[in-house]
Amino acid sequence: MIRWILLFVFVAVIEIYAFQAVRTLTKVRWVLWAYQAISFLIIAYIAYSFTQFDRSVGQNKQTLFTMGLLLITFIPKMVLGVIMFGEDILRVISGIIREFLGNNNESFLNERRKFVSQIALGAAAIPFLSLLYGVTKGKYNFRVKKKTIYYPDLPENFDGLTITQISDIHSGSFDDADEINHAIDLINEQESDILLFTGDIVNTHATEMHPWIDTFKRIKTPELGKYSVLGNHDYGEYIAWDTKKEKEDNFEAIKDLHRQIDFKLLLNENVKIKKGNQEIALVGVENWGHNFKKAGDLPKASEGLTPEDFKILMSHDPSHWEYEVKNDRNNYHLTLSGHTHGLQFGIEIPGFIKWSPVQYVYKQWAGLYEKAGRYIYVNRGFGFHAYPGRVGIWPEITVLELKRGEKIA
Template sequence: MMTRLIVFFAVVSVTLTLLIVYVTRRASWAARLGDRKSRVAAGAMTAVVLSPFLMRATGLESPDVVKLVVAQVGFALGLTVLISAGLLLPFDLLGAIARRITRWRAKPDETKAAEPAAVETPPSPTITRREMLSRAYVAGAVGVGASTAIYGVAFGRRDYVVEQVPIPLRGLPRTLDGYTIVQLSDVHVGTFIGERELAAAIDLVRGARPDLVVMTGDLVDHDPRYADLLGRFARRLGELGARDGVVAIPGNHDYYAGIDDVLGSLRAAGTRVLRNDAITIGDRGGRFALLGVDDVWAPRNGFGRGADLPATIARAERDAPRVLLCHNPEFFPEAAPHVDLQLSGHTHGGQVNFVVRPADLVLPHGYIAGHYVRDGAQIYVNRGFGTAGPPARVGAPPEVSRIVLTSA
């Protein structure tokens, strides 16, 4: 696990450094700064952008307010670089191809006699229209990158949405028609999700009037010191009075933070934790089975057996509709033949979606956000409430899901 983290941070650091150098050189050219100023700017930006990663990788202790400021500034600059680079690289690539074609077309016929070398003339102090437009594009790209990053960090990550999700569930008894499950996922309690954000979550859940509250993993970001804050949050959720209480499952970040601390705080708060286990919701007048599996990635990260669906189903009531809680939606193809509905998170809906949604390109299962159907089963993927990595959201607002079950 430690080796994997070291490799990850090394790759991220090298990639970000190269992109910072590229973007600052292009921005310096557009602003007509000299090479020395460009190098100074690149060095300063690299130090600021990598600071949050180095603090986490080395475990460097610092006051929370310092950590918050450093991380917000560093991630905002890093996001500015990523978005700017995404706009500049295609532009520069197309420009290089166009220049290559132009030179190829202007190449003299090799059969002609060599002409005397032309006398070089000093460059004109004025710039051409093409160069002016190029400088304007570079400046605009950096401006768009910076403004998008600032919006995502300052506003987007708190642009909370309650999604109304009607789900017709096959086999659901009429007596449970309208049963409301409120789903929270990927809260990531930590540096960026504290009392202020959790108070907003409580208000949103209260307004959704749940019969059951479920939390589908990644509840603590990575620091076990925040497990107590999660426990206080879970207790407040329980005090909202949902008739079937609060149920939670773990996610991969809960293992990174320390699974015993995270789950211990939940249980102490009265939350029912399902790890390859099942309970029955309802009574003789109507019921469904609520299943919860362990994190799919747990074995990959050296943390036990992970999701065990057969063992979970064996603990569920027979002949009742099955609602599965599973943090990672990549499990859905395996679960679909055996459940009626799966509730997941993990993807954050891509979290930062500028022009395109990169998650569509890197997640092969394709379950990124929202409602999907496979083999007659359904899955709803919650975009998450908090953030991982950059404390920003663009095009993927933080979500509380209000899932209303109806008789199919």
């Protein structure tokens, strides 16, 4: 009960400050009434939608819309609130100083200054427009990211091997077939030697992928094949199932989706990828997350392999690399992960800045990382989840080229 009271107070304070900013700029009565009416309707809709959330269904189109509306509405108002609250602090300090100096000819609090409200509204417009763009355009702003990685012990026949990686499809969130088909075309245009998918084919239910099976079957099978692993969302852990069998049946159906889109699903196992008389090992583990499901079994997945074998590991959650893989004696040359989505929000300007709030949770959250010649690449995700958009961290198709030799400085 206390948390609901605190939430109500928080929302009320934010709304009061936002209204004060608007009222400072205009005294037109119908504008003020319209603003209050729209704000009330949005709050009522969001509150109603949350009361309708069904734990047996999980995320759906309505919850995605509601989350987007919540963020687009309240993050800008929070920016407004912070600036207006800052002005109030200065007003109080100014009033105390006047009282101390005995200047009682003015009221304790000065009137709000119009230019502060203008600054506040201008600052609030930045997250508002960014989040709005993220919902309407950013979630399908697919980018192809290319990296070259050098290994002195890469078998000669694999010098120049190209890998296309996708991750975190989250098919239950899609709402635009044309955009998804465009992304599939981008994948096919890379013409890589092998294609790897690192988990989260759905949000929860296998049926989410059914409208998209034919679309993803269009991904061409390259010379060395298409392989995949499971992600944390593929286990149906985030909803309440009526029966244990229902959950198990859904899990089996999710695993079969990979077959239906012509991917070989690796379940704590490895396969040898051959070129001529040489080979490398592709290792696929089930999900292993420091704060999520630990179904991955690296020793089992690596049976028959030696430290000298060149190995590419597919593991959905990058925390697996941080806590187990990077120091493993078996020497996993390259790990491919996803999971973080880069929080679908951040700032990336190559060569200048790379920031997202998710970096305070995951040390490896987007792009390429290295320790003692062992690398991990964290894909920013193909789809989206929870927030129905992306701001600054765009959906990604990764193309990695492996080269034999030392990296040229």
